[in-house]
Amino acid sequence: MPELTVKEDENAWWFLLSKGKLVALDKGDLIPFGCISELPFPGDLTNNKRLLGKYQDQPCYLVDLPEPVDVGIGEYVGLRSLLGRIDDLLFDMAGRAFQISLFYKTHQFCGQCGQNMNPIDWEIAMKCYHCQHRAYPRVSPCIIVAIRNKKKILLALHSRHHKDNYPVYTTLAGFTEAGESLEACVEREVFEEVGLKVKNIQYVSSQPWPFPHSLMMGFIADYASGEIIVDPHELVEANWYDIDNLPLVPKHGTIARKLIEKTLKRCR
Ligand SMILES: [Zn+2]
Incomplete structure (x- = not known):
């Protein structure tokens, strides 16, 4: 540029x-x-x-x-x-x-040969003129999914939030792995974090999440089978919540809130 x-x-x-x-x-x-x-x-x-x-x-x-x-x-x-x-x-x-x-x-140094990298002036990229390796800003795709079971929604308390004064209960999310489709990522993340199978996976919308370089891809899905078993490394707890009796959820402006609102509408 x-x-x-x-x-x-x-x-x-x-x-x-x-x-x-x-x-x-x-x-x-x-x-x-x-x-x-x-x-x-x-x-x-x-x-x-x-x-x-x-x-x-x-x-x-x-x-x-x-x-x-x-x-x-x-x-x-x-x-x-x-x-x-x-x-x-x-x-x-x-x-x-x-x-x-x-x-x-x-990206000051080349990840391939270790020489200095230099900015390219017609696009946002860094180039190594020694080995021609070029690098672009990193964007990490990440799925985020709200899951419905009849009139209830699955919300989880993440380990990183549970010591907050007002802990927020939210949707499940996780990074896409190399060679994985977004849909496969939704199925894998849900199964790893809460031990459930989901169906009717539908894409909703996305949100750049610059903490530090995620791109949140928002989905909704329906419960298919299984009992909740939380992954203790990621979650403190996860439960089905009645839509009229929700815990504290993420604020407006977040894609998590958007997916929760959409799921509540589907429950009604
Ligand atoms: Zn190089």
Whole structure:
């Protein structure tokens, strides 16, 4: 992707990242927006900008800062704190900024021959000019599935959530393995995590999940057979819940919530 020069009067969205956090304002769209001549950034700050794409027809730039310096605007926050607080597409762009930043950081050397890698200027990729190996940002496909059994939905308490003050019960999810279809992954993950067989597997929609580089592929399915046996490495518990008596579930804006809502509708 070409390294464009920012025009003094060009409005743009600015994704300023440092040490896993980004600069956010406390109002409006939260992501800094404006032309460079009117924003309070120190002049040399945007020298290492990278064009990420466009949001609402305006360019979006990633600026990677080695240290979280005061940029004269907003404060550094974690990406998760923006979830549900900004438009979904703007959140996806913020996620893209994190993923691209991580990609360049983790591909400085060739995985094949160990020489230095260099960015390609017409696409987001790193190339080793010694052995011609080329690398692209990593995206890890991951299935997430809501399972219905007549008027009930399966929800699980994951090990990573069970010490939270308000533990969230959610759908099952897992990474797709090499050589595996998404449908086979749904069947395998469900069987591994709760010992159940499922049927009527249907794709619903997807959501980039930049923690750090997953792509969640959302499915719904129906219970086919088996008794719940939880995998203690992944889950604390999993149960069938009556749709009128649910535990705390993930917040709006997450694909898990979308799949749960869709399953509740199918139960009714
Ligand atoms: Zn190489």
